[in-house]
């Protein structure tokens with residue numbers, strides 16, 4: 193039962209997506225182009241964030257902890 | 270197809286709304302309109318302006334609302350158009366390189382070096398946006414367009430480029446789109462009978478103009494009756510409403526005259542004003558400050574360069590604006606017209622029969638004196654279920670028009686059964702047929718209007734216009750929703766009219782319902798339920814006002830409620 197509800201809900205969501213982006217009126221092949229492009233873009237954004245965000249976070253952390261440590265050592269003197 | 274894409278988005282009857290730019294050519298004006306609309310960024314913002322400082326002029330509350338477009342919706346609408354435009358360019362590219370067959374008119378090879386014919390925005394729009402949802406328009410129907418109608422089913426196998434009739438008929442579709450305000454579009458009853466009698470007696474064709482052997486006793490009778498109905502000295506009937514405007518304004522105004530025209534005036538008025546050769550200035554929709562400013566400037570400065578006074582100043586307004594559902598602020602217009610000694614041309618195409626306690630249009634609705642309006646124009650196409658138009662006014666005016674109007678001199682006169690239909694329906698409205706049927710229809714129409722508008726409002730849709738106007742525009746905004754709304758409603762057996770650019774500003778696409786006296790409460794409820802269902806499906810209930818301003822509207826609603834039962 194729940195699965196059916198979920199399917200309905202997803203169908204509804206997809207319908208809203210079609211209407212809001214306007215691709216509701218496009219021909220199927222155009223729809224697939226749009227979906228593919230959008231999907232690829234989203235996937236790339238997700239992938240790049242997956243690859244680069246941790247690196248940047250680590251670098252940032254190192255930088256700040258470096259600052260902190262040097263600060264500590266200064267204050268120890 | 271190409272030559273008239275301006276009118277396409279409307280079900281054939283073409284209420285194309287244009288601003289009257291002076292110089293723009295036939296294709297230019299629509300675009301101009303769109304730009305114009307966007308710049309000025311819609312009408313007086315915030316909502317119900319319940320008569321401002323001129324309240325003394327009105328004998329009843331004047332509640333008109335144009336709820337602002339929610340920002341998010343506006344952004345998403347532009348985004349939708351952006352995406353569709355991109356795909357339009359893609360398709361044009363494919364057509365250009367012959368990857369895809371080009372099914373629309375395009376320049377021939379030998380024309381390639383000339384000025385391009387099919388590259389302006391309008392053609393692009395027709396080809397790439399309108400075409401995709403074209404199935405919502407020009408649908409053939411095969412019965413009388415009364416409260417219910419039969420629609421011919423069509424299918425398309427090539428995405429709306431061509432249609433095929435399947436041979437089946439969709440029966441008993443509720444008709445929410447015809448301008449059948451009083452329900453006189455019918456094939457039974459006294460009107461139809463008398464029209465049939467007239468056909469038997471006179472035939473259908475007249476084959477002559479009013480000046481020649483085309484002047485029947487029926488026409489004279491009709492004109493006398495119209496004059497009596499309107500409460501004016503004299504009147505004249507024409508075979509076509511559009512031509513009544515576009516051919517008579519040129520005989521009333523000319524070079525050296527100034528025409529002040531509402532920006533949302535009907536194409537026929539715009540065309541008439543252009544043909545007249547007078548100078549045209551456009552004031553903001555129903556905005557009296559704007560009109561007054563134009564009048565004052567016109568009188569102070571006179572004609573450009575020479576500074577001679579204008580020969581005549583004519584104000585062109587409509588009774589009910591058929592795309593906005595708004596009613597002209599007639600008492601204020603009349604006050605201004607008197608103050609500045611201008612002439613007033615009032616087009617009552619939608620309001621005659623549909624407004625006022627006696628069905629005599631906006632003049633009756635506001636209770637003003639018909640003699641204050643110099644030229645009363647209207648059509649028989651809407652409330653009377655016939656065709657043609659009239660002009661009413663002083664006897665001198667009508668005598669002048671009889672000899673000068675092109676549509677009187679050069680056009681074949683009105684078909685006798687049509688004239689008879691108008692006579693019978695008008696007598697019915699006036700109660701001269703000895704029944705109260707006309708009064709009942711009027712009452713039914715105003716009840717239906719109030720009920721329909723109130724329910725839509727409660728459901729949370731954004732609807733435009735005056736609370737008493739039987740034209741009810743419901744805002745859709747997004748391009749895909751225009752198509753989806755029409756299709757979903759037809760699936761639920763309800764026929765409606767959806768309207769988009771160029772008939773409206775590009776982001777303000779809407780569905781337009783016309784309430785009729787022929788609708789029963791059941792039909793309205795069925796329609797309303799379907800609208801609500803589709804509204805939920807398409808997420809159309811944009812209005813943020815239902816709960817918000819309950820207090821503000823309390824008295825207005827109590828007024829509505831008392832109306833209801």
Ligand SMILES: Cc1ncc(COP(=O)(O)O)c(C=O)c1O
Nearest residue numbers: 509510511535537618648650657
């Ligand atoms: C304001 C106005 N004037 C004139 C006309 C033209 O009338 P007809 O359809 O009778 O030619 C219309 C028709 O829609 C209209 O709305």
